[in-house]
Amino acid sequence: MRQILGMLSELRQLQLKKLQAPEKVLGEAKDFYRFMDSGLSGISFKSDGSLWEGEERLREVMTAAHFNNAFGDFIDRLLLPAYQKKNFDFEQFIRPRTVPNFAEVSDKQRRAGVDDLEYVGEKGEAQAGYYPDATKRNYAVHIWEKQFDFSMKALVNDDLGYFEEVVPEMGYAARRTLEKFVSRMMWNALTTGWLLANAPLYSTLGRLTSTRIATARMAFNQRTDARGEPIMATLKFLVHHAGLVDAVRVIRQSQLIPELATNAANVIAGDFVPIEDPYCAGVAPNLPWYGMVDFRANNIIPFTLARRRGVPGPQVWRLKSNIESVSSLLGAGRDVGAIWGDFATGNIVVKVHDEWGTYIDPSTVVGTSAGNMFDVRGSYYAQGTMP
Secondary structure, X not given: OHHHHHHHHXXXXXXXXXXXXXXXXXXXXXXXXXXXXXHHHOOOEOOOOOEOOOOOOOOXXXXXXXXHHHHHHHHOOOOOOOOOOOXXXXXXXXXXXXXXXXXXXXEEEOOOOOOOXXXXXXXXXXXXXXXXXXXXXXXXXXXXXXXXXXXXXHHHOXXXXXXXXXXXXXXXXXXXXXXXXXXXXXXXXXXXXXXXHOOOOOEEEEOOOHHHHHHHHHHHHOOEOOOOOEOOOOEEEEEEEHHHHHHHHHHHHOOEOOXXXXXXXOOOOOOOEEEEEOOOOOEOOEOXXXXXXXHHHHOOOOEEEEEEOOOOOOEEEEOOOOOEEOOOOOOOOEEOOHHHOOOOOOEEEEEEEEEEEOEOOOOXXXXXXXXXXXXXXXXEEEEEEEO
C-alpha cells in the first residue's frame, strides 16, 4: 500500500509541474501524501515536519513465514455441525387439544349408547330404558421455560457464528422436552400398570414378533363399550423402543411369518405404521412396544396433548437492555441495542417459553389408575420381558 501511495505522489508531482503549479502547491501535495503514509505506518509529525515525541510506534510486519500461523488460527477454523437429532413423531397418534387459559378444562366422553329394544307383547308396555352418563376428563396446560445468559463480549468475539445457532437450539430443546413428556405419558408405571392388570386383551409380556402383533390386532378387535357392545378399534400405529428397528423392518418386509418354520403368510406386514420412540427405556432383549389406534378413524383417543390458544409452539424472548445512551450533557438519551445487555454486567438474557399439558387420572393406585390414558380402549402394551 505504501508503494502505491509513493507512485501516486510522484505522479501527482509530475502533473502539477506540467501545469506550472507554484512551489507552495507542490509542497502541499507532497505533505498530503506524506501524511497518508505516516498514518499507515503509525508515525505522527509536528507542523514543522519533525516527529512528535513519544508518538513513534512500531507496527508488526507479516512475512511469508507467518501465513501458516494465520491459516491455522483463523482461516482453517471451522464450526463443525452439531449431532443430528432423532425425532419422536408422536403427532400421528396423540390427539391435539386447544384450551383458552390455564384453568382446568373438562371434556365429556361418551362411553356407550342406549339400551337395546325389548319385545313387547300385545297390549304390553315398554320398559324404561337407561342412558349412561358421559365420563368427565379434566386436564390443563402448564408453563415450561428455561433461561440462558450470554456476555456481550462472547457475542462480539464470536467470529464463527456459534451463537447464531443458539436460538434454533432453544427451539430444539423445547421440542425435545415435549417429546420426552409424551414418552413419559406412555411408559409411566400407572399407565402401563393398568394395561398389565387387564391382560390379555390390553397387554402381554412377550417380545415383538409378527405373531404378537397379530394377537394385539385381535385384542383391539374385541374392544367393547361401557355396555359390553363391540366397537371399532383397529391397530394402526406400533410405537417401539429404538432397539426394535430391525425387528420391525423384518416383520414388514417378510412375505411369510419370520418366526414360524411354515408357509403361513404374513398378513400384518403392511397393516401398521411403525413409530420409533428414542426416549423409551429398556435393556435388550427386554424391549417394550405399544399398539395404538388411529383416533381420527375410530373416535377412540388413547392419549391427548393440550396447548393454550395462541401458543402453538415454543417462543424465544430476549430481555430488553436497560442501558441508555447519552448524546449530550443537556439532551435526552436513547435506548441502545439489545447486544449491549444489562447495565451492571453486560449480560444478554434470553428465555425459551412453551405451554402444554395432558390428562392425569386422579387415582394413584397402580393397576386401577389409567395414568395418562385418555381412553384405555385405544392402547395395547407389551412389556417385552418374555421370549
